[in-house]
Amino acid sequence: MSDLPGIVVNGASGRMGQMLVKLVSESPAARLVGVLERSGHDWVGRDIGEAMGGAALGVPVTDDPLEAMSKAQAVIDFTAPAATVPLAAIAAQARAVHVIGTTGLSGDDIARLDAAARHAIIVRAGNMSLGVNLLVQLTRKVAAALDEVFDIEIVEAHHKHKVDAPSGTALMLGEAAAEGRGVKLDRVADRGRDGITGARVDGHIGFAAIRGGDIVGEHDVIFAGPGERVVLRHVATDRAIFARGALKAALWGIGRKPGSYDMMDVLGL
Numbered sequence: 001m002s003d004l005p006g007i008v009v010n011g012a013s014g015r016m017g018q019m020l021v022k023l024v025s026e027s028p029a030a031r032l033v034g035v036l037e038r039s040g041h042d043w044v045g046r047d048i049g050e051a052m053g054g055a056a057l058g059v060p061v062t063d064d065p066l067e068a069m070s071k072a073q074a075v076i077d078f079t080a081p082a083a084t085v086p087l088a089a090i091a092a093q094a095r096a097v098h099v100i101g102t103t104g105l106s107g108d109d110i111a112r113l114d115a116a117a118r119h120a121i122i123v124r125a126g127n128m129s130l131g132v133n134l135l136v137q138l139t140r141k142v143a144a145a146l147d148e149v150f151d152i153e154i155v156e157a158h159h160k161h162k163v164d165a166p167s168g169t170a171l172m173l174g175e176a177a178a179e180g181r182g183v184k185l186d187r188v189a190d191r192g193r194d195g196i197t198g199a200r201v202d203g204h205i206g207f208a209a210i211r212g213g214d215i216v217g218e219h220d221v222i223f224a225g226p227g228e229r230v231v232l233r234h235v236a237t238d239r240a241i242f243a244r245g246a247l248k249a250a251l252w253g254i255g256r257k258p259g260s261y262d263m264m265d266v267l268g269l
C-alpha cells in the first residue's frame with residue numbers, strides 16, 4: 001500500500017481539472033485517489049483516464065464527495081463557488097486539506113469558507129502561480145512608492161469561456177495595490193466603466209477585463225503618472241503553472257493546523 005499522500009481532484013472534466021489529474025497521476029510525490037464531478041455529468045462512473053481520452057488510471061469519476069474524500073489527505077478544487085463552498089465542510093469532516101483555486105467567490109462565500117477553516121486546512125488563492133504571487137508583492141511595493149499622482153489601472157485578459165470578472169488574479173493585484181497605499185480596495189475600486197462616468201477620481205484603482213480566444217491569463221498593473229508609466233505584467237501561457245502551484249499547496253498543507261492560508265504562506269513570500 002503506497003504511503004504517498006492521497007489527492008482528490010474536484011472538477012475532473014474542467015480545463016484545470018484535467019490538467020490536475022494528469023499532474024497528480026504522474027507525480028512521484030502524491031497519489032490520485034479520487035476524482036469528483038457534478039451529479040449527472042456523463043463522466044460519472046467512468047475511469048478518469050479513459051474519460052480524458054487516454055489509458056485507464058484505475059480511478060472512477062464519482063459525484064459523491066464523502067466517498068471520494070474517504071482516502072484523501074487533500075482535495076484540489078478548481079470548479080465554481082456553488083461546488084467549492086459545500087465541499088469545504090466535507091473536507092473539514094475528512095480532516096483533509098482543501099486547496100481552492102476557484103474564483104468568483106462572493107463575500108458570503110468567503111465568510112463560509114473562513115468558518116469552515118476553523119476546523120479545515122484551507123489554502124485559497126485566485127492565482128497559484130509563482131510568477132503572479134511575486135507580482136502581487138511587487139505591486140504592493142510600487143503602490144507604496146508611487147503616490148496618488150500615479151493612477152493605478154489593472155487590465156486582465158482571459159479566454160472566451162471565463163465566467164467571472166474581474167479575474168481573481170486582478171482582485172489579488174488590486175488588493176495589494178490598495179494595501180500598498182493604505183486604503184480599502186472596496187472604497188476605491190472602479191470595476192466597470194460605461195457611459196458618461198465623469199473624470200477619473202484620484203486614488204481610485206480601475207479594472208478592465210478582456211475576454212476572447214484561448215488566452216490563458218494576462219495581467220497588467222499600470223501606474224500611469226505625469227510624463228511616465230510603470231507597467232508590471234504577467235503572461236501565463238500554460239495552465240500547468242497553476243496546477244503545479246496547487247499540488248505544492250496541497251502537499252504543504254498536510255499536517256498544518258486548521259486555518260485559512262494562501263500561496264504567500266506556501267511559497268514563503
Ligand SMILES: NC(=O)C1=CN([C@@H]2O[C@H](COP(=O)(O)OP(=O)(O)OC[C@H]3O[C@@H](n4cnc5c(N)ncnc54)[C@H](O)[C@@H]3O)[C@@H](O)[C@H]2O)C=CC1
Nearest residue numbers: 011013014015016038078079080083101103126127128242
Ligand atoms: N487559482 C488559480 O490559479 C486558477 C483559478 N482558476 C479558476 O478555476 C475555476 C475553474 O476554471 P476552469 O477549469 O477553466 O473551468 P471549467 O469550466 O473548465 O471547469 C469547471 C469544472 O467545475 C465543474 N463545476 C462547475 N460548476 C459545478 C457545480 N455547481 N458543482 C460541481 N461541479 C461544478 C465543471 O463540471 C467542471 O468540471 C474558475 O473559477 C477559474 O477562475 C483557473 C485557473 C487558475
Ligand SMILES: O=C(O)C1=N[C@H](C(=O)O)C[C@H](O)C1
Nearest residue numbers: 103126127162167168169217
Ligand atoms: O479562469 C481562468 O482561466 C483563470 N482564472 C484565474 C483568475 O480568475 O485569476 C487565474 C488565471 O488567471 C486563469
